[in-house]
Amino acid sequence: MLETFVVVGASLAGGTAAVTLREEGFDGRLVLVGAEPELPYERPPLSKEYLRGEAPFEKSLVRPPEWYREHEIELRLGTPALRVDPAERAVELAGGERILYDKVLVATGARNRRPPIPGLELEGVHDLRTLADADRIRAEIAPGRKAVVVGMGFIGSEVTASLREQGLDVAAVEGFQVPLQRVLGEEVGRTLAALHADHGVQTILGEHVAALEGSGRVERVVTAGGRRLDCDFVVVGVGVEPVTDVVAGTGVELDDGILVDELCRTSVEGVFAAGDVANHHHPIFRRRVRVEHWLNAIEQGAAAARSMLGKGSPYEEIHWFWSDQYDENLQYAGHHTGWDELVVRGSLEERKFVAFYVTNGVVQAAVALNRGRDLRRSIPLIRAQAPVDPGALCDEDIDLRTLVAPTI
Amino acid sequence: MSDHVALRGAEDVGKGGLAAFETSEGRIAVANVGGRLYAFDDTCTHKGCSLSEGDLDGTVVTCPCHGGEFDVTTGEVLGGPPPEPVRTYRVRSLDDSVEVEI
Numbered sequence: 001m002l003e004t005f006v007v008v009g010a011s012l013a014g015g016t017a018a019v020t021l022r023e024e025g026f027d028g029r030l031v032l033v034g035a036e037p038e039l040p041y042e043r044p045p046l047s048k049e050y051l052r053g054e055a056p057f058e059k060s061l062v063r064p065p066e067w068y069r070e071h072e073i074e075l076r077l078g079t080p081a082l083r084v085d086p087a088e089r090a091v092e093l094a095g096g097e098r099i100l101y102d103k104v105l106v107a108t109g110a111r112n113r114r115p116p117i118p119g120l121e122l123e124g125v126h127d128l129r130t131l132a133d134a135d136r137i138r139a140e141i142a143p144g145r146k147a148v149v150v151g152m153g154f155i156g157s158e159v160t161a162s163l164r165e166q167g168l169d170v171a172a173v174e175g176f177q178v179p180l181q182r183v184l185g186e187e188v189g190r191t192l193a194a195l196h197a198d199h200g201v202q203t204i205l206g207e208h209v210a211a212l213e214g215s216g217r218v219e220r221v222v223t224a225g226g227r228r229l230d231c232d233f234v235v236v237g238v239g240v241e242p243v244t245d246v247v248a249g250t251g252v253e254l255d256d257g258i259l260v261d262e263l264c265r266t267s268v269e270g271v272f273a274a275g276d277v278a279n280h281h282h283p284i285f286r287r288r289v290r291v292e293h294w295l296n297a298i299e300q301g302a303a304a305a306r307s308m309l310g311k312g313s314p315y316e317e318i319h320w321f322w323s324d325q326y327d328e329n330l331q332y333a334g335h336h337t338g339w340d341e342l343v344v345r346g347s348l349e350e351r352k353f354v355a356f357y358v359t360n361g362v363v364q365a366a367v368a369l370n371r372g373r374d375l376r377r378s379i380p381l382i383r384a385q386a387p388v389d390p391g392a393l394c395d396e397d398i399d400l401r402t403l404v405a406p407t408i
Numbered sequence: 409m410s411d412h413v414a415l416r417g418a419e420d421v422g423k424g425g426l427a428a429f430e431t432s433e434g435r436i437a438v439a440n441v442g443g444r445l446y447a448f449d450d451t452c453t454h455k456g457c458s459l460s461e462g463d464l465d466g467t468v469v470t471c472p473c474h475g476g477e478f479d480v481t482t483g484e485v486l487g488g489p490p491p492e493p494v495r496t497y498r499v500r501s502l503d504d505s506v507e508v509e510i
Contacts, residue, residue: 329474372473375472
């Protein structure tokens, strides 16, 4: 009898998993369940090209609509899964449908954090994750309008840049001293703060938002320091949390997401997870990593699909992502939590550099601004996890590719 | 009859090398794969970054901005986000210059 695989989450990870299952020859019943009404799509343009009206949504689709018909994928879109029941091997959907599965992949992603700020419910206060969110923000965009962006993480920074490029007045408020401080550190963050300031953004750093005020609709943002920022609308970007509701209480182990091994398997037989929701054991960094980026959604979605087919191999991708802001190209590769040395090749001031996060002489991660070639050349170095001379890392005359010791 | 444009200096692109040249047709990149030259549009079809600022590995050029991969011999997308292939050009190596057919 043919097997049934259910993919919960018609996300980039879930969509890529469905594509991979068919490409790898799975000919059983395949059901793709999504809370959003759209077919699986890529989110990076939502804060950039799509938000600025430069690219149509269709360009973001993982596959065109006919592909799902041709490959006999049963779609349940706009239908959130309520619960995965491993005991009965069933997925329960909103509306009452119950689908029996042989294997299930949970790719439910993450949801935006809602900080406890008074006034968050006012009209004109937005956050950004879905197409519908992006459309709401797009409807607010008009030259000369005033926006306040709360939080200068990746999404906040990209939205800030896109809104400025559309001719809006933008104030950006960040609780840390610089944008992306927690991820990239103070030195790199300072460079990014200067970038936004140079583009005419009013950056308010080291200050928390105390309240959003207005009658019915937001009119101003008040900071803890007492600053009052008048505005027409607000975009809040203060991070995400993994969506694990469907497996809560089922025996699937959770800890900042769904715990999976290097084959994307959860603690419960037949249940797999991938993408933003999956907290995976990384064989190279030898620790748990949960990644919220585009490439991981693709690669881990595909890896989980192969694992479901019994063709899995350890998922040990060196995580990599980009963040385009204005005309600048920021990229990051690897994974670091702390670091004892930041080694810079190039110039932070000139915004052309690659910076290495080094712990015990080993490069854990690298970030580059407008030096993509060197960032890509850093990836084998990160994968090697071998000590490197910091003097060589910052020496422009040394090709980074020569610093990787040959593996014996 | 087809037209040709000269790529001044392309004859100096060494093995494994990658460089771009301004022409009347826009920026054209040249890759030297084992002594043979391949020419293609320097502009990535994803976001317009310069492919010659990326890396060449065998016949694969990787875009420096978002990691798009193209086969320099065919222009085909091998990986990453580019939505379509890059245009490739037939290369004609003369005694002391290189031309591409447009």
